[in-house]
Amino acid sequence: MSISGSMSSALSGLTAAARSAELISSNIANALTEGYGRRELEVTARRLGNTGQGVKIVGVSREINQALVADRRIADANAASTAQQSNFFTRLETVLGSPTESSSLSGKFANFDSALIAASAEPESSVRQSNVVEAARGLASHFRTASKEVQTMREEADKRIATQVSVVNRALAAIADLNQNISSSVGAGRDPSALLDQRQQLIDQISSIIPIREIPRENGRIALYSAGGASLLEGKPAILGFSAVGVIAPDMTLGSGALSGLTLNGHPVSTGATGPLAGGALIADFTIRDQLAPRAQSELDSLARDLIFRFQDPALDPTLTAADAGLFTDSSSAFLTANEDGIAIRIGLNTAVDPGAAGQLWRIRDGLGAVTAGPAGQSALFSAMQSALNDPRPIASGQFAGDDRDALSLSSNLVSVVTNNRVQLEVEAGFSAARATALQSLELQGGVDTDRELQDLLLVEQAYAANAKVIQTADDMLKILLGM
Structure with missing residues (x-):
């Protein structure tokens, strides 16, 4: 040489x-x-x-390792989905409380029952009468608190959906631009690695929201499809559409048109568990807003309805007519079966027994419709109320419809169902998170x-x-x- x-x-x-x-x-x-x-x-x-x-x-x-990255993205979506739903049941269980806690819904029922027993033994005592009123007030208040938490979780899910839709739309537009830049770099013989890194980061950002499949195209371009087959990027980016609402009431549903659905390029798309975008955090939030939370509200409404009817029966309190409200009311009025939706958030204490609302405490002993006080030692109404609370009666609505239950066991059964759902989803969320972490570790090992x-x-x-x-x-x- x-x-x-x-x-x-x-x-x-x-x-x-x-x-x-x-x-x-x-x-x-x-x-x-x-x-x-x-x-x-x-x-x-x-x-x-x-x-x-x-x-x-x-x-x-x-x-x-593109195959490993694809598996990790699907795992990320599953982990995000199960974590969201698990968090819903955890919060619901927290607000309902454990049956062993006096501050729980079941505990409030038990406190009310105990107050009625004590008042029946000493009906002349204004302290015992006050304890019954306060126990009833606390029970109604717990229903309202739990219902408000359910609606709050629906509102939060609605806001998260809007945020996620915005994130996906921005990311898809940015990925489309990167596709163009990468193609130009490849054609000019320049190194597109930095652009490829940016594109992968954006795809990873979407993957926990919607499960993503990446398909290679010419000159370094890619196409993106959801795991369910919806086209998100094929040349031009798809556009998701959604409109958030401020406040959600119990009767507001997707079916009634009061809540926004999801559109893809202007066309409505299913938000169910088998829809084309299912599997990630986006559809999990639709599931919370449109299925899990309304179902929880329905169960609370069923329990509140049962409680109101037990104490609205004229056979229980002879001083009431069929049109009068009982001890528990629907926004200070008698409850009608046609108005069951959202009754758990409207349930209240009858002002007739509330001294703070110009009521008379003795009416809890002598009858809500009584004009004058009766004999101080009269305990019949307290005993009748205690029996009404504990007598098994047919449940008119909810998942226990048709079963004969007393009010205390009905509340305990509801909490048990919520706890079981929470435990099941926690297991699924733990497995999904572990799988996602394991795949991420493998991906890092190959880095x-x-x-x-x-x-x-x-x-x-x-x-x-x-x-x-x-x-x-x-x-x-x-x-x-x-x-x-």
Whole structure:
């Protein structure tokens, strides 16, 4: 090989070594950066005529296990979905309370029952009468608190849906722009790795909201489809549509048109568990808003309805007529079966027995419709109320409709169902989260290994020094020749 050929080969080696050092430095610096794909320099022998003359840089490869990334994205979506639903039941169970706690809904029923028993034994005591009124007030208040929490969770789900739709729309538009830039870079022979990293980060951002399938296209472009087959990006990005509402009342539903559904490019799309966008946090929030929360509200309404009817029966209190409200009211009025939706958020205490609302405490003993106080030792109404609370009666609505239950066991059964749902979803959420974490760990293991990078850097330094030595030697030889 000639001296000039040796120098040319060494210069190409220096260039390749310098580029390799740059990529290794980038790999080490981004070892913990999410969405970063490890870079490696692709080289081949440079040929001049029939002989090898140095090294030629072909390009930069970005190492990504696409199958593993796809599995991890699906796992992320499942984990987000189950976590959202598990959180709903956890909050619902918290507001209902454990049956063993006096502050729980079941505890409020038990307190009311105990107050009635005590008042029946000592009906002349104003303290015992007051205890019954306060226990009834506390019971009604707990119904309202639980119902408001259910509606709050619906409102929060509605707001999250709006946020998620906005995130997806922005990300899809940005991915479409990156597709164009990546295609241009590939066509011009430039390294698109940084753009590919940005695109992967945006896709990962969407993947927990909607399960994503990435399909490669020409010149580094990609198409995106949901796991259910909906086209999200095929050249142009899809546009999701949704309108959030401020306040949600119990009677507001998707079916009635009071709540917004979801559209894809202007066309309505199913938000059910088998819909084309199902599997991630987005449809989980629709499930909470339109199914889980309304079902919980319906069960609370059923329990409140049962309680009101037990104490609105004229046979219980002879001073009442069929049109009068009992001890528990529907916004201070008698309850009608046609108005069951949302009764748990409207249930209240009859003002006739509330001294704070110009009522008379003795009416809890003598009858809500009584004009004057009766005998101080009269306990018949307290005993009748206690029996009404504990007598098994047919349940008119809800999941226990048709069963004979007393009020206390009905409330305990409701809490048990919520607890069972919470436990089941916690197990599913734990499994989904563990799977997502495991796949993420595998993905990181296949990413940047700093020990390996440092070893490669040592080899690059050695190659750089060797090529520099060749150039130095060639330079010395040329000086000798020129000096002859």
